[in-house]
Amino acid sequence: MGDFIIRIENLSKTFEGGEPVLKNVTINIKKNEFITLLGPSGCGKTTLLRILGGFDEQTTGKIYFENKLLKGIPPYKRKLNTVFQKYALFPHMNVTENIAFGLNIKKVHKDTIKNKVAQMLSLVNLQGFEDRKVTSLSGGQQQRIAIARALINEPEVLLLDEPLGALDLKLRKSMQIELKKIQKQLGITFIFVTHDQEEALTMSDTVVVFKGGKIQQIGSPVDIYNEPDNAFVANFIGESNILSGIMIKDFLVKFDEVEFGCVDAGFGENTMIDIVIRPEDFQIFMDTDKVAKLQGIVKRVTFKGVHYEMEIKTKFRTFIVHSTKMFPVEAIVGLDLNPEDIHIMNKGDNDE
Numbered sequence: 001m002g003d004f005i006i007r008i009e010n011l012s013k014t015f016e017g018g019e020p021v022l023k024n025v026t027i028n029i030k031k032n033e034f035i036t037l038l039g040p041s042g043c044g045k046t047t048l049l050r051i052l053g054g055f056d057e058q059t060t061g062k063i064y065f066e067n068k069l070l071k072g073i074p075p076y077k078r079k080l081n082t083v084f085q086k087y088a089l090f091p092h093m094n095v096t097e098n099i100a101f102g103l104n105i106k107k108v109h110k111d112t113i114k115n116k117v118a119q120m121l122s123l124v125n126l127q128g129f130e131d132r133k134v135t136s137l138s139g140g141q142q143q144r145i146a147i148a149r150a151l152i153n154e155p156e157v158l159l160l161d162e163p164l165g166a167l168d169l170k171l172r173k174s175m176q177i178e179l180k181k182i183q184k185q186l187g188i189t190f191i192f193v194t195h196d197q198e199e200a201l202t203m204s205d206t207v208v209v210f211k212g213g214k215i216q217q218i219g220s221p222v223d224i225y226n227e228p229d230n231a232f233v234a235n236f237i238g239e240s241n242i243l244s245g246i247m248i249k250d251f252l253v254k255f256d257e258v259e260f261g262c263v264d265a266g267f268g269e270n271t272m273i274d275i276v277i278r279p280e281d282f283q284i285f286m287d288t289d290k291v292a293k294l295q296g297i298v299k300r301v302t303f304k305g306v307h308y309e310m311e312i313k314t315k316f317r318t319f320i321v322h323s324t325k326m327f328p329v330e331a332i333v334g335l336d337l338n339p340e341d342i343h344i345m346n347k348g349d350n351d352e
Ligand code: ATP
Pocket: 015, 016, 018, 021, 039, 040, 041, 042, 043, 044, 045, 046, 047, 048, 195
């Protein structure tokens, strides 16, 4: 257990008179990890972050910080700092006064504060902004000041609640890269909350997918994307084709009356399962080129910048297929799949 900076054990939360919003949450967080809590609005991400920050308390369960029980410790005494979505800067203070706020309270020497503020401004790429009014800054600049204000306290863990949510797409992308760089540079543990799956996949070492207060899957971005545990994760993480099938035996699955080789085993024989197929994993070709396992008609084509998205209607369903090659509407096409592109999931835990 030594390597974990935070351990969350069987944590549940029910607000008075309400339904449970966190159900038996267990997460182990390593030192220097960039971990993201991902899920749709209302799934309990912020509530978990608030409990970690000391702004709220769990109903049951335990949190350990560096192997010590974290209980009854007020927010300002925790080695955690929080950055919220709304920057919550003090409008009547300039940039320096905002960043220095925590150190001024601790009565740190003025020269030390000056040096540290300069260090922080360089870290967030805002050198020379010392005397600017915060109200004169853009959204992105304000958010960077909020991050600098949290980091100057040298927290061991930074909690970030949708910190990029209010920024436009381009700024958001560049801030994602900057934040990740800062995290690596300082070696701080980041616990990041977002409902944006792309953001989670880009930035994190580990992603925790939530639905209705329950963890659906914990894993690296690659694992979560390639090996989703259930249909909810598959769908939430990226556009997918999700269908029912039968696992005939290890490494052999059947759907839409066709048998396919796959790389999964251990589901038993003749077992109903769910299958996820990513749109980019199909091989698509003109039907005349070779005999395909599945045959369909192109019903819609949309250009998406790098690839074409096509709806292919087969005898049993409509698949979403991505390809850099365009097949025109009404073309009769063949579809095929490599074994590793068919992901098998247990049935039953999809809607829970
Ligand atoms: P979002 O992405 O929209 O911020 P979230 O995943 O962070 O959502 P939470 O803010 O944690 O979700 O909310 C989880 C559930 O708990 C919601 O149904 C919310 O209405 C409820 N909730 C949050 N705070 C309180 C509170 N103080 N009292 C009662 N219910 C609350």
